[in-house]
């Protein structure tokens with residue numbers, strides 16, 4: 811990824827990173843099978859849990875993971891920390907029986923959200939494609 815792409819990737823994420831609840835909502839809305847894996851949300855009406863404190867906590871953790879990773883990307887010194895984060899995510903999710911296909915669904919919904927909340931021109935799209943290809947390559951590999 812070029813320096814320009816890295817800067818665009820980080821600055822564009824900064825504009826949406828606090829929309830944690832909206833992002834998790836969009837993921838659950840498009841993928842009831844993902845919602846169903848969360849013991850505290852399974853079988854509940856999404857619109858009625860969206861504004862709960864529990865939903866905010868989980869959104870913060872999940873979307874916050876992206877912020878943590880994105881904050882570390884770009885500096886070779888951070889590679890070991892990135893590897894630890896990704897390996898931890900993969901092992902905790904593998905233990906829960908989350909499948910690769912569900913990570914792909916999550917990714918597709920995240921991209922759909924971004925495409926409606928960022929200036930989704932060709933440069934933006936290709937930058938996010940590249941960044942998520944790298945990130946998901948490592949996650950899926952470790953899963």
Ligand code: HEM
Nearest residue numbers: 843844847848849871872875876899902906908912913916
């Ligand atoms: C918990 C991130 C995809 C289901 C978590 C946590 C984080 C996280 C940071 C809390 C720490 C932990 O327990 O590991 C992510 C990210 C994802 C992703 C960044 C995509 C790249 C998924 C998918 C599913 C899922 C696709 C289900 C199909 C869960 C469940 C929990 C969890 C069930 C435990 C919630 C609880 O009871 O505390 N996730 N996750 N995650 N995630 Fe994910």
